[in-house]
Amino acid sequence: MDLFNNLAIGFGVAFTFQNLVYAFVGCLLGTLIGVLPGIGPVATIAMLLPATYALPPVSALIMLAGIYYGAQYGGSTTAILVNLPGESSSVVTVIDGYQMARQGRAGPALAAAGLGSFFAGCVGTIILAAFAPPLTELAFKFGPAEYFSLMILGLIGAVVLASGSLLKAITMILLGLALGLVGTDVNSGVARYSFDIPELTDGIGFIAIAMGVFGYGEIIGNLSQPAEQREVFTAKVKGLWPTAADFKRMTPAVLRGTALGSALGILPGGGALLSSFASYTLEKKMRRAPGEVPFGKGNIRGVAGPESANNAGAQTSFIPLLTLGIPPNPVMALMVGAMTIHNIQPGPQVMTSNPELFWGLIASMWIGNLMLIILNLPLIGVWIKLLTIPYKWLFPAIVLFCAVGVYSENNNTFDVWMVAVFGVVGYAFLKLKCEPAPLLLGFILGPMMEENLRRALLLSRGDWGVLVSRPISASLLAASALLLVIVLLPAVKAKREEAFVEE
Template sequence: MDLFANLALGFGVAFTPINLLYAFIGCLLGTLIGVLPGVGPVATIAMLLPATYALPPVSALIMLAGIYYGAQYGGSTTAILVNLPGEASSVVTIIEGYQMARQGRAGPALASAGLGSFFAGCVGTLILAGFAAPLTEVAFKFGPAEYFSLMILGLVGAVVLASGSLLKAIGMILLGLLIGLIGTDVNSGVARYSFDIPELTDGIGFIVIAMGVFGYGEIIMNLSKHESEREVFTDRVSGLMPTAADFKHMLPAVLRGTAIGSGLGILPGGGALLSAFASYTIEKKVKLKAGEIPFGKGNIRGVAGPESANNAGSQTSFIPLLTLGIPPNAVMALMVGAMTIHNIQPGPQVMTSNPELFWGLIASMWIGNAMLIILNLPLIGLWIKLLTIPYRWLFPSIVLFCAIGVYSTNNNTWDVWMVAIFGVIGYAFIKLGAEPAPLLLGLILGPMMEENLRRALLLSRGDWSVMVTRPISATLLGLAALMVIIVALPSVKRKRQEAFQEED
């Protein structure tokens, strides 16, 4: 009964006109800025954080939460329409979403992303309301060794996830890990692989590589063809909403994605990102039904599952922040900053000392998710109209927005040149038939893996057996090894090749 009383208190706070207004402003601004290529939730919140200084604490956090999931939704829009991931977890959405757009099914892809996100967001918020304290105990059991093993499992999953050659997928992951090593060593403060170039001491940003490899690479490939052969979406837009068959395929994927995202979202260090990749890997393992489009060709499950996982993970990532005061990702770190500005100490005492804030924020998430779906479903037609712009006008606009987006993150022209260089590299990947998604996962997880491995060895005084003596770590490594063995089996290898032979 306490839960219902607390939720009643939260909805009482969230349904005040001023808080409803700020939730709407947050969702709208988040979506509009999130649609800009490369400007993900972190950059969006960082840009708009000063706007919340003068607001009451509850209104400020409600607005920032709206910006967070609004920007995440906007990121999936660019991923589906123009092959540009707005943020890290949208990399998975690109694989099937962009293929659907190419076939004139951008409407169903955008709608499935929106509906999946809405359902998962509601479930994630319910879990946050009901199980915040017990779930935090699960996150407590994860030490550096467990995180390292979880990331190993994530990378092995990415090899299975990649279409085509296993060798190419492993090569791309290793390349991503190597690029992730560029920059200043966290422990010693020494610049590594920077070749005395000052700009490389901070490393190469995810946004730079993602925009170059996916966005510019695709543009160069299109421009390398004759005008009659270029990728044109016009005249092929069929329907703005998913069909009955789409809903039938989507529903199990949304449920699976929501379960994965809710579980992994509480883990610090990219739980929402890992859940999107994990969801896509699992969807590829589920047997195709009769008449279903193969993966890599625009399967709607490959959009609905990861988007649901990503959104559920985004909601449950508030659990360690609100219950322990530990920010699990960069966005939550900014939320800690916002709470500190308003003289709120994040941690277990928020629930008891400031229940209006805690439960008001949770209730506003439900309202925010409903606002997002009301805002974005009518906008699908507008986004689709972007695809009817002639390519000769569309590609310079994409290049311009990418340049503005990447420049605005660091105010540095070096990043703009790096995007161009990675655009050429991305074109080379397309020509070689190499899937770039594993490279980006390697790039994101590489520094986190290194940090957790070093920390685990430091705590165990250099004893490597800590990876297998801790039960959770040993289980995760065992699952990774099992996955490698299964994929290496001749019968599985043959089936995998059959599944992807149309793409090669």
């Protein structure tokens, strides 16, 4: 009964006129900007974060959550229509979604992504509402040693989820950890690796790295191509809804993807991307029906499964944020920033000290998912028209929007230059075929790992054995070691690479 009482409180908060308006604005803005090539949920929320400063805390988080879902929907739209994943978890959607678009079946592909995401989002929200309170009890058992071991598991997870070479993924994580060390020492308060630049004493801004590597890096990469190769694909969408045969094939894929995503999304280290990768791998292993299109050639299961897993993982990724105070991915890190701005400390105490915010946010997720499905299905034609804008006009608008967004964060031109520098770095990553997601996760988790490790060592008087003498910490480290061993096995490496090959 407590669950229903709490949800009643949440829907009472979410169904106020003000919060409904902010949920709608968040969904609309997130979808609109998420559709633009080169900008995903991280850059979208980063740009629009300053707009929430003056809002009440509940409204601000509801709007940001709406932006998150909207940008994810938009990311799948660009993946299907123009072969450009709007975000890292749409990488797998590109493989079959773009092939469907080339065959004039963009409508069924977009509908499959939208309907699968809606169903998975609803299931993920139910799991969040049902299991967040019990997990909060577990959160109270976490000390510095457990937090450190959990973040190690997250970084190992980042190695697993990265496409391409494992060596490159590990290098990107180490680079992210190194960038996270720039700033002021946790214990002594002395500036380190700042090269006597005053703006670096507070560390490198996460938004500057995210916008530069993902936004500007993608733009520079597109501009480096000949004009005919970066021309937006403009095939006409024939029909919106999947056929009866499509529904028959995609429904089991949606159910499998939802189950996988709900479980894997709870893990720190990018659960949504890990979920979409695992779902695509699973679908490829399932037996194909007679006459079914091969994977990599436009199979609707290759769109519906990963998109469902991605959205379910996105919903359940709120669990470690709200119960443990740990952001499992870059978007959740920005949500932590938004909560901090409004003097809310993320963690177990949110549920007890601010139940209206906690349950209002959960209730708004249902409303946001419903708004997105109503918004996106009729607007497919509009998004296609938006993407037919010549790139020579589109990219200056994206560059300007990013610059305005990062400047408005601190009113500092240094941040704008930092975005430009990381844009060049992002382009270098593209040329070297390095996946930037592990770098961002290393950058986020690095300072938190350092703080918790040093705190654990202080409490244990310098005894490193504290990491393995506490049961939860030892279990997390054992899981990390097991995951690393599994991913390094030759058979698993081959399967992992096969899932990312664009045939």
